[in-house]
Structures are given as structure tokens and as C-alpha cells.
Amino acid sequence: MNDTILELYQIEKSFGDVRVLNGIDLSVPKGEFITLLGPSGCGKTTTLRIIAGLETPDRGRVFLAGKDVTDLEPNKRNVNTVFQNYALFPHMNVEANIAYSLKLKRIDKQTISKTVKEALDLVQLAGYEKRMPDELSGGQRQRVAIARAIVNEPAVLLLDEPLGALDLQLRHQMQIELKRLQKRLGVTFIYITHDQEEALNMSDRIAVMRDGKFEQIGTPAQVYDHPRTSYVARFVGSANLISGTAYNVGEGLIRLDTEDGPGLVRTRGARIMDGQAITVAVRRESVTLVTGETNDNLGLRAVVKEKNYAGGVLQIIVSLSDGRELVSSRQGIDSPLKAGDHVLVTWLPDQGVIVDLEEAG
Amino acid sequence: MKKKSKLPGLYLGFILALMYIPILLVIIYSFNESRISSVWGGWSLRWYRDLFRDRDIMEAMTNSLFLATVSSLSAAVIGTLAAVGMPKTNLRGKGIIEYLSTLPIMIPEIILGMVFLVYFSLIKLPFGMITLAVAHTSFCIPYVYMLVKARLVGIDKSYAEAAKDLGATEWNVFWDITLPLILPAITSGVLLAFAMSLDDVVISVFVTGVNTNTLPLKIYTQLKTGVTPKINALCTLMFVSTMLIVITSAWFARKSVSRTERRINSEEASGIGDSIGLVR
Amino acid sequence: MNTEIRRGSPAVLMTGGEPRKRKASFRRLFDAATISVVPIYVFTLLFVVGPLVYMVVLSFLKRAETWGVLREFTWANYSNILKPVYLKTFYESLKLASFTTLFVALVGYPFGYFMARLTAVWKRRMMLLLMIPFWTSSLIRLYGWIIIFRANGTLDNILMGIGLTKAPLKLLYTYSAVVVGMIYALVPFMIFAVYSSAEKLDWQLVEAARDLGATPWQAFITVSFRLTLPGLLSGVVLTFIPSMGLFFIADILGGNKVILVGNLIQEQLMKARNWPFAAALSVVLMILTSIMIALYRKVSGVKDLEGLV
CATH class of the missing domain: 2.40.50.140 (Nucleic acid-binding proteins)
Known part of the structure; x- marks a missing residue:
């Protein structure tokens, strides 16, 4: 099976005296929607940041499409992130935000504007090119953040609690949209949440995290119906x-x-x-x-x-x-x-x- | 993001060192036994002894302290009353007056000194302590005003409303509620104003009289004409007193925040402390 | 200087004028709030507005032959400024101010920026460490530089000690000494301005830029620098304006070799006793100052200077 896109091997990470990751292993096949589920402080965001290259693990390796990228700078990895608070550049309009990574690659203007347009169509925001981030609603910012992250055609898209700031109704709607988008793009999604319902609704697989370790990795049905530990049973199924x-x-x-x-x-x-x-x-x-x-x-x-x-x-x-x-x-x-x-x-x-x-x- | 670079730390340390070296040199040389200040003659307190025997300097010191007290206290009264009254009064032009009253710390000091000089001679105010006090009060007011105003913004309106609900008059509210809450801010502002007055050279140069000397003026003249080692000692004393005042002021500012906000977080508190430095 | 302080807006002036409010205004004159603002009204009108207005008036008056001022209108004071010798002073002043501002920015920007990236504890410590030199009397700090710069002073001793120079350098009373003194006096303003701007910067944006393919340098230019630009500009204004007026630095460290607008004003006022001309110089300096602030507001789109309370 050589369609593994991402592999984490024995990742360990500490911040000062605090051990955040305790040697985690994870293998993600291409095109999967996998959710890291756990309470805050369990190490899921750190895991994501290590995959993105924003954090270097103390030990262990990160493989992306078979290549060891552990020491690679974030800008050299074919991975993009949708940040928790979107992190849209406040001084750039929607178009410039989405075009940012393409401009860095010195792609020609026509291709850029075409790609931006396609991306905006994909997230149903056509016509919003010239808006500034502070003129958008929470849901719209969310979509721009996704569009900005996918124009680069990343091998893996990382999403850090992307729906956390939205209200309940919008959250349900975005869950469906995100899932649909992922199917359509065929991109591997690594999704972080502390909301078990969200995880159960969207994921192909769920990795339940606790204290810097995976308690159980499996399909939503496996995790829900056959929890392996009391922690998983309590956290996922109450x-x-x-x-x-x-x-x-x-x-x-x-x-x-x-x-x-x-x-x-x-x-x-x-x-x-x-x-x-x-x-x-x-x-x-x-x-x-x-x-x-x-x-x-x-x-x-x-x-x-x-x-x-x-x-x-x-x-x-x-x-x-x-x-x-x-x-x-x-x-x-x-x-x-x-x-x-x-x-x-x-x-x-x-x-x-x-x-x-x-x-x- | 990756390995933490040591460069920022080194840079910050290097620049800080550069900032401290001149001050430290002054302090070290104030303990120099030698009369020729470029030669080190061993540790000694003789210049401090000489300093306190110098009647001119002692007089300048008395003048400076008197001036700083008068101007910071006048500023405290005018500034506090204004900060409390401005939001409530319907008097015309209050926005303009508010803006104009802060001008003395916005425009270049030399212009302020120059306009005071010509204006005081126009209205025939005798140059000396009076002109100094007026000029100093003018740049002291903004410190008190701005700190008290900032504090008032942070005070929950419901305190005053609750007091009124319990039968307090406008006067009771001010005396029992507002004043205690803004007192630390006033103190902080007064101390800063005091320090500013104690340090001022530029404006004082213009508005002082022939026979009125302040400490900074004394030092300024000496720096221009030739220094005696006594000046080292004097500078050191001034440095120490300014530091004490500023630190006390920062302490009051911090207190002024924690009084009204239970959920005090350290960031905010230091924010107020920081701002003190920025007013200058 | 306070961000809270509203710039004098005409709207405020007009609010009192509605007819219905008029009736009540007699009683309002005696309410507590109004009485409490009387002192600041009086003081400001008498000792801020009065002097400033007089300065403008004075700048259009003739100088009396021996002493004082004649009540005659003239443009002469302003046309006087256009004389080459005075224009040169303005030019020198602007040049020195530009030099100073450039160096202050080069030294202060990284400082403020790095400082904003420290942990909360270190930020507070750093603030305190900055506060001490900042609040130290500028005279004391200048005196420290005299000790360093003078012949056989600290710098000479060090340089000769390690064998870099043989004879004392004549550093005091030079242009460089004045520039160093100016930078030293003004760099804290830049640091505070940049710091307050960089402190507000969301570092996640930098991470987002890196994530989207930017190198550290590209991320800095396109995101951090761009977003801290208002702070830098504010710092530029805060250093440029005073550096034209800091006559005593030029006086003490430059030993009359460096003449700034500030020195000129002081000289005209105290020595030449040509007050109308000094007033005209001040008016021009004020106008330059206002233009800079207006430009700053236009460029940065920020109403108040960053880093001022």
C-alpha cells in the first residue's frame, strides 16, 4: 500500500517541562478525512503544527508522500493550514489573500486570477474579490481561509478547529459543506476538533487523543460502538x-x-x-x-x-x-x-x- | 519558528547596555576622588559633601522642589476637576479646549518656551518663580488629565448609579465613589508631572528670571561652560530621585487598575504602567 | 497624545447652539460639572491659546530699533527666513533630523519588534529596563556622553587601550557627537511606537504566511512589516519633529558647530532679541510639524500616533 500520504513516526514534543506529545504514530492514506479529537491541551494542535512545520518535534519523523520533511521549513512543505481564527491578512482583500501563495510562486497574473476565481466559486463566494476581511461575516472568512489554503493544491490540508468560532446552525451547515468539498477535491483533510459530534459526522477516521497520545484510531462506528478505553467511551459516547x-x-x-x-x-x-x-x-x-x-x-x-x-x-x-x-x-x-x-x-x-x-x- | 535564534536577545541586550552606559558612567564618576574627571582617583564621597555645602546648588534644589510641588499640585487640581467635569458638562468648545490643553506636551518644547517668554513679557508677568510655575503647570496638566481620564473610562458607570439609587447627591458620588477610585491615577499623574517639572531644562531656560535657578538650569550652564565633579554627584542624586518617583508612580498606576477591575490580568496592568513612559 | 483625546472637531463646537438648549444654559452654567471645568478653560485660554495666538501675531510685527516690538504689520520676518543663511539652517536642521530619524529607525525598529516577540514576563521586565533611561534627565544622559566622547574620555581610553587609535580622537563637539546624542535621546520614542504596533500584531498571520509558502523574510515583508508600518511611521514623526528643536543637544555636544532651527530660535530670542523673527521661525516650525502629522495620518490612515499612551 503506497498511497500513504502522511506518516508520523514516534513524535515527541515538550514545551519546557511540559510533555505535550508522547511518541505518537499516525499513518494517513491519500484522500482521507481524519479527525484528531480530544479536549484542549491534549496535544492535537501541536500535532497539527508539527505536520505544518510550524513546530519541530523533539524526536520522531514526519513523512509526507514518502519524503522525510521533519526538518523542512513550513514554506517548503506541500501542506496548508486553515487556522483557528482564519488568520486572514487584514491588509489584503479577499483576492489578495487567496492569491498570496500563488504570487510567492511567481505564477503569471492570468493564471492567478483564474485560480482565485475558481477557488471562490468552489467556496461559493464569487464576487467577493475586493472585500476586506473585516467586511466579511464569520462564515465568509471561514470560506476565504479555506479557499486560500486550497489554491496551492496541498497534498494535505490541516484544519484547526475551523468551525469553533461559528454559531451552532452555521456550524452544521459548514460541516456538510466541508465534507462535500473534501470529497470533491480529493485532498487529505486532517481536522482538529474537541466536538465529538463534529468528528462523528464528518470523518472517515477519528483519532482520539489524550495527554499527547492516541487512545484509539478508527472509523466513527468503531470508536463510538467499540471504544477501546474508558476515556474514549466517556469522551466520544458519554x-x-x-x-x-x-x-x-x-x-x-x-x-x-x-x-x-x-x-x-x-x-x-x-x-x-x-x-x-x-x-x-x-x-x-x-x-x-x-x-x-x-x-x-x-x-x-x-x-x-x-x-x-x-x-x-x-x-x-x-x-x-x-x-x-x-x-x-x-x-x-x-x-x-x-x-x-x-x-x-x-x-x-x-x-x-x-x-x-x-x-x- | 524553528530553532530559536539568539540574535534578538543579543540585540536587545546590546542596545540596552548602550542606553545604560552613559548613565552608569555619571554615577561611577560621582564617586571619583580625583578633581580631574578623566582620571580615576579612587572611591570617595567628597563631592557629595561639597555638594551639600554649596549654597547655590542648595538654593537651586529648594527652588526646583518648590517649583515641582507647586506645578504638579496645581495641575492635579485643574486636571482632575477637568477630567471629571468634561464628560458631564455641556459647555461649548469642550472638545477644542481638551485638545488645546494637551498642546503643551505635543508641540516642540522650544516653541513652548519661546511663546511663554514673549507672552509673559507682553502681560508683564515678572520673570522668576511665578513664570516658571505657570509654564510648568501648563505641561503638567496633560499628565494628570490623561491618566485620570483614562481611569474614569475604566470605571463602571453602575457604581455611580448604584450610589445615586441609594440616595447620594452628585457631590456625594464624587467624594465617596469617584475620587477614591481615581486617587491612584491622580497620584500617578502628579508624580509624573513632578518628575517632568524636576527635569525640565528647555522651557525653564526661557521663562526663568535672572536670579532664579533650578537644578537642571544649573547643570545645563555647567555642561556648557565646564563641569565641576560636584555635578556628577548632583546628577546621581537627581537620577535616584527621578527613579524613585517614576517607580512609585508606576506602582500607583498599577494599583489604579487593580482597584476597579477584579479580573486584573498582568498584561493590562503593565499596559497602564507602560503608558506612563509614553506620555513623555 | 492620548489616543482617547479627540482632536478638536467642529461638531463639538456646534452642539451647544440649539435654541432649546439655550434656556437651560443659564442653570447649566452653575452646575457642578461646569464649575469643575472652569479652571482648565481659564488656564488653557490664558496660558495656551493666548501665547500661541500672540506668537502668530508677533511674527507679523516689526522689531523696534532698540528694544521691544512695534505695532506695525510686516511680512519681513517671513521673507527674512528665505535669506540663504537661514534657509541653510533649515536645510541643516532637516538634514540632521533626517539622519537622526533614519538611524533611530534602524536601531529602534528591530528593538521594538523583537521586544514584542518576548514572553509576557520579559516584556514587562524590558519595559522597566527601558523606563529607567527614558525617564532619566536628558542632561544626565548628555553628560554621560560628554564623559565618553571628551578627549581622554572613556571611548578614547578604550580605543587607545586596545591599540586602535594612538592619540585622543576629538569626538566631542563634532557633528557625529550631536547625531549620537540625538539618536540616544529619541530612540525610546521609536521603540515604544514600534513596540505598541508590533504587540498588536497577530503572530498567527506570520505563521499563515509561512504556511502558504513564504520564506521568513517574505513573511516579514508582506505581513509583519506591512502591519507594523503605522508604528514605524509614528516613530518617525515622533523623532523627526523633536530633532529639529533639540537645541541643547546641539549646544552641549556640538559646541556651537551645529546650528539647528532650535538654536536659531533660541539665539534670536535670547541674544539677538529679535522676537518677531523668532516667532516667525516658530510658526514655520509648527507648520512643518503639523504637515508631518497630517501626512502621517493620511499615509497610515490612523488618527492618533501609535505608541502615545
Whole structure:
């Protein structure tokens, strides 16, 4: 497979005493839309800056189209960035901003104006050539920033939370547009965000980052449905995490014994010893609360703490005997449960995922 | 972006060194035992002793301190009242007056000195302490005015509104709310004005009388005619006092910011401190 | 000098004139705010406007034979300036000012620019370090240069010590000494002006330029320099104007060899006692100053000088 466009090998980076990147590896095939997802401070922007050449790694190499570019200046790399706050040059109009990189290459005027026009058409801003950046709305600046970054036909386009400054509605619209644009250009996008919904909507693959390391790299479905670690489960799926002791019951099923009662999960091929301490992630919408007894004696005893509604979704928070809280959510308006009710927390074995297993991978 | 170059640091250090060397030389030579100032004769405090015995210099020092006190305090009263009153008054031409009142620190000093000289002799003001005080007050006012004005802009209007809501009169508001809040700014402005007055040569040259000497005038004459080592000592003392005043002023300016803004961030605070230097 | 300070705009003058407001104006005359601004009105009219107006008037009056001024109108003071000897002074002044400004820009721009790239802590330290020489009396600083420049002074000792020169250089009372003194006195203004401009510069723009293919130098020219230009121009104005009037630097370091407009004014005022001519010189200097500021505003599009509070 020689269509790998970008490869990071064992990248490490520290700022002063702070270790920002802890030896990360990443391989990105040509034309992929990959998202680096993580909270602020996890090292995703630093990763992007290292790819762009704005930062030099302490250790490790960066390969672009098979070539080692680790020590190459940013202007010598066929990579362009859409900056978080767009970084449009305030003293140049839209046309001059977009033409900037072409002018540096001393391309002839006619080609430049043709390319600029095409780029503006592509981002649906035809006719805005002479506007200054401060005369544009947030969404328009965003488009200009994208146009400016793509006229150079970069091998990889880096986007640093490009939708962060936009309001919710515009953000949804731009998500669709960006995805479409990427399909059309066939350019590899490396996209940074801390918004898991954005990542799930747009990406071919998601790399979840934490403390300068990748926790899990996979398709949105893999990351969402089969989180490998409790961190991914919590960050991407806002999942409940339940700890207990494992006991094999056969047929690829495991009984999870907790202080509050047992639950069942599927092993999915993982080899688990009897008596091993495990953590199981169960997404909120997979949690069912049952009053009275269950016929299979499964379920964790819990007490309803509070109910709330958000966007048509009902959330019921229950607490276990040790005070830890679990959340169950479902579409709907109300439930007969009320605070103080005793319930059993249950889920289907297929919906529980064992996380934080050592040999995972 | 890549490896951090050491060049900027070296450059900044080199230029700073150049800025300090002349001042340090003056200070070092003030402790020189030798009478001939180009020869080093060992450490000594004799010039400081001589300095305090020199009645002319002591008189000039008294004059300078008196002048700086009078002009900075007059400026404090006029400038503060104006800064507080200007936004509220409907008097005509306030924009023009505001602009004109800052002219004394905008136009070249020599022109200011020259116009004062001819004007004072026109209105027959006796040259001496009075003319000096008027001239100095004129360039002291802008410092107080601008610092107090800047501070007033930063004060939340709701304080005054809350006070009025609780039954305070306009006067109560000024006395109980505004004044305490702008006091650091006033102090800072007064100290700067004091330092400016204490240092002024150009304007003083023109408006002083035959028998009135200030310290800078004394030094100026000596630099032109020939220096005695006492001047080294005098310069050093002036340097130290100016520094004390400016640092105190910066401290007040910083305080003036933190008083009203709880979420004080260091950038802003230093911003105010910085601006003090720029007014000059 | 304060960016807050509005330039005298005619609009402000007119607001009080509406008929309905007139009625209330009697009471308004006695409200607290109005009383509190009376002192500055009086002081400004009496001691700023008065003198400046008189200066202009004086510049059109005749000089009396022995002492004082005659109340007769004349253009003579202005036509006097056109005499070669005085024109030469203006020319020399402008030349020295240009020299000084050029060097000040060369020294001060990189300083202000580098300073703006420091960390917040170092910026504050640097500011303090700059503040000290800046606030030191210019006389003390000049005196320091005398110590350095005079025959057998510090510079001579160093140069002769390392064997570069054999005899004392006669550096004091030369043109170069005056230029050095001027640069020294004025460079902080340039630094502050450039710094305040560069401080506002978004460094991400430089990164964006690099990202789009610019070399460090290209990025500097097309982005950083272009965006800090208002600061540089402001610094130019702030050094050029005073450098025409700093007569005492020319006096002390130049020893009467360098005559500037400032020296000429002082001489006409104190020695020749030709006040009308001194007034005319001042008016011309004021006009030159105003033209520079107006030009600056036009070129940079900024209303107020950068770096002034």
C-alpha cells in the first residue's frame, strides 16, 4: 500500500517541562478525512503544527508522500493550514489573500486570477474579490481561509478547529459543506476538533487523543460502538462506566459482578480470566431502568436521583450504593420514575463493551 | 519558528547596555576622588559633601522642589476637576479646549518656551518663580488629565448609579465613589508631572528670571561652560530621585487598575504602567 | 497624545447652539460639572491659546530699533527666513533630523519588534529596563556622553587601550557627537511606537504566511512589516519633529558647530532679541510639524500616533 500520504513516526514534543506529545504514530492514506479529537491541551494542535512545520518535534519523523520533511521549513512543505481564527491578512482583500501563495510562486497574473476565481466559486463566494476581511461575516472568512489554503493544491490540508468560532446552525451547515468539498477535491483533510459530534459526522477516521497520545484510531462506528478505553467511551459516547469482577459464563458471555448486582457483557473475543477486574462501558441510551425484579436476576440496584430533559431527550440519573452515578437516556417526555425510587440498571449483553484491556490492539 | 535564534536577545541586550552606559558612567564618576574627571582617583564621597555645602546648588534644589510641588499640585487640581467635569458638562468648545490643553506636551518644547517668554513679557508677568510655575503647570496638566481620564473610562458607570439609587447627591458620588477610585491615577499623574517639572531644562531656560535657578538650569550652564565633579554627584542624586518617583508612580498606576477591575490580568496592568513612559 | 483625546472637531463646537438648549444654559452654567471645568478653560485660554495666538501675531510685527516690538504689520520676518543663511539652517536642521530619524529607525525598529516577540514576563521586565533611561534627565544622559566622547574620555581610553587609535580622537563637539546624542535621546520614542504596533500584531498571520509558502523574510515583508508600518511611521514623526528643536543637544555636544532651527530660535530670542523673527521661525516650525502629522495620518490612515499612551 503506497498511497500513504502522511506518516508520523514516534513524535515527541515538550514545551519546557511540559510533555505535550508522547511518541505518537499516525499513518494517513491519500484522500482521507481524519479527525484528531480530544479536549484542549491534549496535544492535537501541536500535532497539527508539527505536520505544518510550524513546530519541530523533539524526536520522531514526519513523512509526507514518502519524503522525510521533519526538518523542512513550513514554506517548503506541500501542506496548508486553515487556522483557528482564519488568520486572514487584514491588509489584503479577499483576492489578495487567496492569491498570496500563488504570487510567492511567481505564477503569471492570468493564471492567478483564474485560480482565485475558481477557488471562490468552489467556496461559493464569487464576487467577493475586493472585500476586506473585516467586511466579511464569520462564515465568509471561514470560506476565504479555506479557499486560500486550497489554491496551492496541498497534498494535505490541516484544519484547526475551523468551525469553533461559528454559531451552532452555521456550524452544521459548514460541516456538510466541508465534507462535500473534501470529497470533491480529493485532498487529505486532517481536522482538529474537541466536538465529538463534529468528528462523528464528518470523518472517515477519528483519532482520539489524550495527554499527547492516541487512545484509539478508527472509523466513527468503531470508536463510538467499540471504544477501546474508558476515556474514549466517556469522551466520544458519554458512556457510563461500570467496574466489577468478571466471571465467564460461556457462549462468549461474561458476568460482571458489582457490589450492586450483576450484569452481562459479550467478550468479543477478548480473553478474560475469572475474577479479573474489568470496566464495562454502556452508553446512556442502552441503559434500561427496571422497577421490581428482573426474570434473570440481572441488574444493578440503584436509586433514582433526578430527571431532566434536554432537546427532547429524557435523562434519568441514578446513584449506586457507593454514590457513583449512572445516566440513562431515552427519547420521550416523561417516565413514571421519580426521585427516590429503587430501580435495577440493566442493559443487553451486546451493548456493554469491556474497555481498558491491556492486550487490546 | 524553528530553532530559536539568539540574535534578538543579543540585540536587545546590546542596545540596552548602550542606553545604560552613559548613565552608569555619571554615577561611577560621582564617586571619583580625583578633581580631574578623566582620571580615576579612587572611591570617595567628597563631592557629595561639597555638594551639600554649596549654597547655590542648595538654593537651586529648594527652588526646583518648590517649583515641582507647586506645578504638579496645581495641575492635579485643574486636571482632575477637568477630567471629571468634561464628560458631564455641556459647555461649548469642550472638545477644542481638551485638545488645546494637551498642546503643551505635543508641540516642540522650544516653541513652548519661546511663546511663554514673549507672552509673559507682553502681560508683564515678572520673570522668576511665578513664570516658571505657570509654564510648568501648563505641561503638567496633560499628565494628570490623561491618566485620570483614562481611569474614569475604566470605571463602571453602575457604581455611580448604584450610589445615586441609594440616595447620594452628585457631590456625594464624587467624594465617596469617584475620587477614591481615581486617587491612584491622580497620584500617578502628579508624580509624573513632578518628575517632568524636576527635569525640565528647555522651557525653564526661557521663562526663568535672572536670579532664579533650578537644578537642571544649573547643570545645563555647567555642561556648557565646564563641569565641576560636584555635578556628577548632583546628577546621581537627581537620577535616584527621578527613579524613585517614576517607580512609585508606576506602582500607583498599577494599583489604579487593580482597584476597579477584579479580573486584573498582568498584561493590562503593565499596559497602564507602560503608558506612563509614553506620555513623555 | 492620548489616543482617547479627540482632536478638536467642529461638531463639538456646534452642539451647544440649539435654541432649546439655550434656556437651560443659564442653570447649566452653575452646575457642578461646569464649575469643575472652569479652571482648565481659564488656564488653557490664558496660558495656551493666548501665547500661541500672540506668537502668530508677533511674527507679523516689526522689531523696534532698540528694544521691544512695534505695532506695525510686516511680512519681513517671513521673507527674512528665505535669506540663504537661514534657509541653510533649515536645510541643516532637516538634514540632521533626517539622519537622526533614519538611524533611530534602524536601531529602534528591530528593538521594538523583537521586544514584542518576548514572553509576557520579559516584556514587562524590558519595559522597566527601558523606563529607567527614558525617564532619566536628558542632561544626565548628555553628560554621560560628554564623559565618553571628551578627549581622554572613556571611548578614547578604550580605543587607545586596545591599540586602535594612538592619540585622543576629538569626538566631542563634532557633528557625529550631536547625531549620537540625538539618536540616544529619541530612540525610546521609536521603540515604544514600534513596540505598541508590533504587540498588536497577530503572530498567527506570520505563521499563515509561512504556511502558504513564504520564506521568513517574505513573511516579514508582506505581513509583519506591512502591519507594523503605522508604528514605524509614528516613530518617525515622533523623532523627526523633536530633532529639529533639540537645541541643547546641539549646544552641549556640538559646541556651537551645529546650528539647528532650535538654536536659531533660541539665539534670536535670547541674544539677538529679535522676537518677531523668532516667532516667525516658530510658526514655520509648527507648520512643518503639523504637515508631518497630517501626512502621517493620511499615509497610515490612523488618527492618533501609535505608541502615545
